[in-house]
Amino acid sequence: MKIVTGLIEINRQGVVRVLAKNLADETVLYIKTKKAHWHVEGADFYDKHKFFELQFKQLDEIMDSVAERIRSIGHYAPATLKSYLNLTHLTESESEKNDSQGFIKELLADHERIIMDLRGHIKSFTDDFHDAGSSDFITSLMITHEKMAWFLRSHLTK
Template identity: 50%
Template sequence: MKPNIGISEEHLAEISQVLSHILADEFVLYTKTRNAHWNIEGPNFHAMHIMFESQYTELADIIDNVAERMRTLGHYAPATLKQILQLTHLTEQTREKNDSTGFIRELLSDHESITINIRTQINRLAERLKDVGTSDYLTGLTEYHEKTAWMLRSHLI
């Protein structure tokens, strides 16, 4: 049964496409953060191991929330690795070593990239597609990525 929430079916489909790309980006970032947690090496191993665990735990909740937002709007979330890799704009890995600086730089770049991509959608969703709920959710998601980027960036000074 289709939702009757004051947004046209055409707009709901378009919103779900936006969310599919965001979900894919979040899933790839989650995987990369989990990789950092598992494979970090160096003198600051323990602190980085704990930090990356905190971050991937938050990302797991975000992934679930984005997927549930899509279901709320009457659409299915992409749920295969093939779909995720086709939808994401992120790369799987860009660093060569498993040191904290390499992981942090890569994850920082991804958080900033996701922030930029989400920011381009916020007003479009609210104004053109008439979905202030998803727009508001994405505003909060942008704030999360901005704060996480700041925390990562602070390790590089």
Template identity: 50%
Template sequence: MKPGIGISDENRKIVADQLAILLADEFILYTKTLNAHWNLVGPDFHSVHVYFEELYGQSAEILDSVAERIRQLGHFAPAKLKNYLQMSHLTEQYEGGNDSLSLIRYLLQDHESIIEFIRGNINTFADQHKDAGTSDYVTQLMEQHEKIAWMLRAHVQ
């Protein structure tokens, strides 16, 4: 049964497709955060290891909420790793060190990339696709990423 939420089928599909890209980005970032948590080395290991654990917990919650937003729009959330790699703006490549500063810079770049992607869709969702709900949702999600980016940036300045 399709949702009767006042958004055309075409607009719901367009928004769900953009959210699928966001979901792919979030999944890649989640995986990269796990990598940072698992492979961190250095004198600040314990405190940063704990911080990365907090970050991947937040990422898991974000992933779930993006997938649920796609479902609210009447579409299925993609759930194949191969598709995530094809859709994502992010890359899983990493050639830096496993020290905290290198890993934090690595994660910061991806948070900022996601912020830019979300910012580019906020008004489009509301104005062109008549989906104020998703516009509001991604605005709040962007604010979460901005706070995380600020905290990561504070580590490397």
């Protein structure tokens, strides 16, 4: 069925290319946060176990919203681990220690990477792709990641 929303196909494709990479980043960050939830050890185990659970639940909602945005503009979202690993800007973690400070620093760096990537696309979504809706959408995602990063940062010792 033809999509009539005021966006031409070439612009939808441009937006989807960015959103697909974001979905890959969100998925990798979700997995890394899940790992932190499962593997964290130390005197602060229970507190950080619960904290990481809150964060991965937020990321699950984000992943769903990104995939639904892709679908709402007429494309299919990538949905395989192989595609996510090919698209992501993030790297998998291989830390030797399972301490909360290490997990938090790594997760914080990933949130900041996503924030910078999203910020870099806000203007182009409006100016280049003429898609103010997707621009607003990624602005909202960026704000969510800024808050999640703040929460992570607040757990770091100086």
